[in-house]
Amino acid sequence: MADPAILTHSLTKKYGAVTAVHEMDLEVKTGEVFGFLGPNGAGKSTTIRTLLDQIRPTVGSATILGLDSHTDSLAIRRRVGYVPGDLALYPNLTGRETIRYFARLRGGVEQAVVDELAQRLQADLTKKVKDYSTGNRQKIGLIQAFMHRPELLILDEPNAGLDPLMQQEFLTLLAEARERGSTVFLSSHTLSEVERIADRVGIIRDGRLIVVERIDDLKRKAVRRLDFEFAQPLAADTFAGVTGVREVTVDGTHVHISYEGPVTDVLRAATTYEVLNLTSREEDLEEIFLAYYRGDEADAVGEASASQAESTNHVR
């Protein structure tokens, strides 16, 4: 079997009294797109910089593509494309000169690949970097990360500053990289940025990896809602004890139900009465995710459904 693309053992980074990364055991499989999610200051960038040997862990170790992150760091750099969270560029170089500089560090890349990436991302490479907007700087970051068709892409909040059209193009580039067999490690603070492309997500909070799940499983756990209109008013306890039901609001003939898991029992209980109308609302993945952020992972689904507004405020 292929080595995992990323494997860490008890990876820990302390800055004085602050433990930025705490005993992290992370495995990213070859060929998957892994979303690395957490709020500001959770430890995402510190983890990534440790993986790339830009900083040394206080305790623990990591292998990247089967190579030791420290002793084999040069070999790793050639096989990895990296977009840092705080991309530092020379202000007086043009975009093209900047890309040439990165290309030389990599031992040369195909000009045709650079041109195609620049065209697809609508990057103007003739301007000096100091005259770029945040989004245009980010495009340079993406071009240099993708241009050597690396086996592993490590992307630290790569969407920053990209407009919706470019975000879409970026997702297409990721999908193509996956088609070629590349692995993608993608950090973000919003699930919505990664949910369309990631196979699995890991959620990090206060330096700890608190959950790793397949996006499909996370979706299965998400809260869903049904709004019924009945011919007759129902008693408040009509749905008490029905499997999967989390919350019921009865307002005369209108009943709102949030539930998790299969809908069968809810429907069976409802259709013992005359149903005039039924609407089903989108499952809300963001809610369950925000609950993990807040620290309610033991009961992420229930808490999320109870107080979305509060959780949204907390993250901001």
Ligand SMILES: Nc1ncnc2c1ncn2[C@@H]1O[C@H](COP(=O)(O)OP(=O)(O)OP(=O)(O)O)[C@@H](O)[C@H]1O
């Ligand atoms: N060089 C440093 N010296 C001291 N503390 C640091 C240093 N770098 C990071 N930290 C601290 O480590 C913790 C994790 O920071 P990190 O930048 O890794 O988080 P992050 O998840 O990438 O956040 P963001 O989404 O804001 O980039 C924070 O408390 C931060 O203040």
